[in-house]
Amino acid sequence: MAAARITAGSTPDDHIDETRFPDVKTTLNLFxxxxxxxxxxxxxxxxxxxxxxxxxxxxxxxxxxxxxxxxxxxxxxxxxxxxxxxxxxxxxxxxxxxxxxxxxxxxxxxxxxxxxxxxxxxxxxxxxxxxxxxxxxxxxxxxxxxxxxxxxxxxxxxxxxxxxxxxxxxxxxxxETLQPAQSYGKVELAHEIASRLRSTASQTFSQEGTNEHRTGLREIAGGLGISVSYCNRVFSEVYGMPPRAYWSELLLHESKQLLADARYSIQAIAAILGYKDIAHFSRQFKRWTGLSPSDYRKGIERRDG
Incomplete structure (x- = not known):
């Protein structure tokens, strides 16, 4: 979007000269x-x-x-x-x-x-x-x-x-002359689903266990006016994984971030992420990474120490 130039007499404030730039609101995550x-x-x-x-x-x-x-x-x-x-x-x-x-x-x-x-x-x-x-x-x-x-x-x-x-x-x-992999509408829809999954995850993490493993996919699909099955299919076509796998990636990333912060005990992290107990969290984390949460944290401490 090009910047808009406003000359004298074109606005109620009667500016001599003004250049307006588009509003920008973007969230960037780097990993x-x-x-x-x-x-x-x-x-x-x-x-x-x-x-x-x-x-x-x-x-x-x-x-x-x-x-x-x-x-x-x-x-x-x-x-x-x-x-x-x-x-x-x-x-x-x-x-x-x-x-x-x-x-x-x-x-x-x-x-x-x-x-x-x-x-x-x-x-x-x-x-x-x-x-x-x-x-x-x-x-x-x-x-x-x-x-x-x-x-x-x-x-x-x-x-x-x-x-x-x-x-x-x-x-x-x-x-570039690039062949479309999916239709524009499907890509837009999949990214909207991903955005709402991230929003739901953020709310879950802030409520300390009140929504254990609840992706909210049914509510997301309802809010978008589509079925859960279509929601799963479109998301998988674009992202190459079902929404639940994407949700697990969000949980894993948040787990690693919290484990890197020594202020949080592993029990507290399990509660923040919505697990019913520390054993459940430990089993899932080891399934994802091959390490227990405590071993992963020790590895961070050795690396940073």
Whole structure:
């Protein structure tokens, strides 16, 4: 939306000159941003998550399996993964490699709808997409040398760079000839369902156990004027996972955030997340991660200590 210019006499206030900009209200969530060098025998097992992922290879070769299809990534190549894409990675030639990775979730519906219509996963270093966003990616990589990465100033600069990245992504994708993966209406509907699931999760977390494992999917479907079965089907088509699996991802993310905060006991965390007791929470967390909540917390303490 272009800024609107208002000249003298065009408003009741009779401004001499005024330029108005559009209102902006956007929530951005960034997860697991890291730059990593790994050995030739390193691998990451099959997994999925409810966020988009950008994986940019800096050095070496990486072999990425995405939804059963193998992609061979060379230095400078970019991978863009959608929510629900099942993927695994390893060295492409048995030698060390270096990559930059970020996961993101943003509530701009038009931007998400554009991303959701993409089918392409691998963008070579010479592609218009990669050339468009590469300068911003390198700007983000320069932040790694900053002394205090936890400062407010650092977080603001990082968010600024990410929004610049989104702007370049929008331009690049709009210019590409991309085959739609789903209809625009279905993508919009799925993102609205995801937004309402996140809202319900936030309310559940704040009520300390009053809505144990209640996704509110029936209420969400009713509010949107659709059946629960259609709600499940559309969401699964776009996100590659049913709403309940997405809900579990939200619970897991919140669990990890709370376990990283030493102020909360594991019993208190179980109550906040809506589990009837600590044993129930511990079993579920171990099913998700392979670790008990206490072992996961000890791992954080060793890493940060």
């Amino acid at each position: 697991g941003i890291h730059r990593r060098t790994v050995g030739g025998d390193w691998s990451y097992p099959l997994h999925e998550h409810p966020q988009y992922e950008i994986n940019y290879l800096l050095k070496g070769r990486q072999s990425m399996m995405v939804n059963g299809i193998a992609y061979e990534q060379q230095a400078g190549d970019l991978l863009l993964l959608r929510p629900g894409d099942v993927h695994a990675s390893r060295s492409g030639d048995g030698e060390p490699f270096e990559y930059f990775c970020m996961h993101f979730d943003v509530d701009d519906r038009l931007f998400l709808s554009l991303l959701g219509r993409m089918e392409q996963v691998l963008f070579p270093a010479s592609s218009a997409m990669t050339l468009k966003i590469m300068p911003v990616l390198h700007k983000m990589l320069e932040f790694a040398s900053e002394a205090d990465s936890r400062s407010v100033a650092f977080r603001m600069r990082l968010q600024s760079a990410v929004f610049e990245l989104f702007g370049q992504l929008w331009d690049a994708i709009s210019d």
